Amino acid sequence: MVEPLNVWDYERLAAERLDPGAHGYYAGGAGDELTLRDNVEAFRRWYLRPRMLVDVDASTTATTVLGQEVSMPLLVAPVAFQRVAHPDGEVGMARAAKAAGTVMCLSTIATSTPAEVAAVGGPRWFQLYVFRDEGVTHDLIAQARDGGYTALVLTIDAPVRGNRERDARTSFAIPDDVRVAAFGRGGVTPKQVFEAISASLTWRDLERICAESGLPLLVKGVLTAEDAKLACEHGASGVVVSNHGGRQLDGVSATIDALEEVVAAVDGRIEVLLDGGIRRGTDVVKALALGARAVLAGRAPLWGLVVDGEAGALRVLQLLQAEILSALQLVGCTSPADVTRDRVAPK
Numbered sequence: 001m002v003e004p005l006n007v008w009d010y011e012r013l014a015a016e017r018l019d020p021g022a023h024g025y026y027a028g029g030a031g032d033e034l035t036l037r038d039n040v041e042a043f044r045r046w047y048l049r050p051r052m053l054v055d056v057d058a059s060t061t062a063t064t065v066l067g068q069e070v071s072m073p074l075l076v077a078p079v080a081f082q083r084v085a086h087p088d089g090e091v092g093m094a095r096a097a098k099a100a101g102t103v104m105c106l107s108t109i110a111t112s113t114p115a116e117v118a119a120v121g122g123p124r125w126f127q128l129y130v131f132r133d134e135g136v137t138h139d140l141i142a143q144a145r146d147g148g149y150t151a152l153v154l155t156i157d158a159p160v161r162g163n164r165e166r167d168a169r170t171s172f173a174i175p176d177d178v179r180v181a182a183f184g185r186g187g188v189t190p191k192q193v194f195e196a197i198s199a200s201l202t203w204r205d206l207e208r209i210c211a212e213s214g215l216p217l218l219v220k221g222v223l224t225a226e227d228a229k230l231a232c233e234h235g236a237s238g239v240v241v242s243n244h245g246g247r248q249l250d251g252v253s254a255t256i257d258a259l260e261e262v263v264a265a266v267d268g269r270i271e272v273l274l275d276g277g278i279r280r281g282t283d284v285v286k287a288l289a290l291g292a293r294a295v296l297a298g299r300a301p302l303w304g305l306v307v308d309g310e311a312g313a314l315r316v317l318q319l320l321q322a323e324i325l326s327a328l329q330l331v332g333c334t335s336p337a338d339v340t341r342d343r344v345a346p347k
């Protein structure tokens with residue numbers, strides 16, 4: 001087999017490796033998958049506008065996100081149940097992120113505990129779901145704090161689960177013997193977790209979570225100027241423009257198309273990140289030009305994990321870093337901070 005060269009190669013190989021049910025779970029989206037596809041396609045509707053004869057000899061992809069130094073403006077997004085993708089699971093993904101010099105964001109619905117991932121010793125954030133039972137949420141926040149996680153990422157676009165028809169067609173469910181590790185006592189089953197997530201969370205709860213955790217809070221799932229303003233007013237340190245990789249409400253805009261209105265509404269008060277559809281270094285540079293501080297990638301490193309465990313995830317992150325560096329230099333920028341709005345235009 002020829003060595004995979006890019007994320008698309010890993011995506012194809014992962015599709016061959018996984019059984020149809022698990023593949024549909026990871027690759028699929030909600031409803032007609034309009035948003036799932038548009039996340040990727042929308043990047044193609046933006047041109048890059050390179051500037052020439054700039055000295056880009058000493059360029060770097062390094063930047064900071066919420067004050068955290070990272071090797072590149074691309075972080076690992078929270079993705080549930082990684083041990084179903086490969087036995088290396090979240091610990092393997094965290095090792096890959098650490099080796100690549102970037103942040104691993106651990107999902108609440110992970111197959112390793114926050115402490116196990118913390119033991120890897122890399123930069124780490126914790127993605128939080130809020131539960132009907134307040135005690136469960138308190139316990140998760142305590143595990144994040146005790147594990148040295150430096151930020152909470154509160155996912156706000158999943159009060160109920162999206163309508164994922166691929167799973168229904170293949171009769172796929174995460175097997176009951178796969179345990180959600182953060183819940184202790186051997187964990188609980190996936191079904192129990194989904195039923196326990198709160199559908200009553202409102203903006204008022206944000207300040208309470210910030211105060212309780214003492215950690216910076218990123219709000220993940222913002223798609224409008226209105227919600228971006230509310231996030232600023234309720235104590236968030238950042239927002240992630242995200243539609244959950246097209247897995248929740250189908251028919252919402254591609255994230256790259258929602259980015260500018262969020263950036264304008266935030267008006268520099270807090271950091272704006274984006275995820276959804278990142279497959280190339282040029283996608284990252286387009287997001288930076290439209291005002292993102294950094295992006296998160298979900299499926300891209302996940303396909304690497306499926307194909308070759310920790311080593312595959314690391315290789316995908318390294319490929320993306322090399323692509324980001326090349327795109328920065330060819331667009332005439334020496335660092336992520338150098339990428340200004342004039343470097344992109346709509347088609």
Ligand SMILES: Cc1cc2nc3c(=O)[nH]c(=O)nc-3n(C[C@H](O)[C@H](O)[C@H](O)COP(=O)(O)O)c2cc1C
Nearest residue numbers: 026077078079080107155244245276277297298299
């Ligand atoms: C299989 C899968 C599981 C996910 N699980 C979670 C999760 O547990 N919590 C969360 O906030 N987001 C979750 N997401 C959404 C990702 O964090 C991210 O928003 C999305 O994958 C970005 O799109 P991309 O896959 O095109 O990069 C999941 C995404 C996928 C594909």
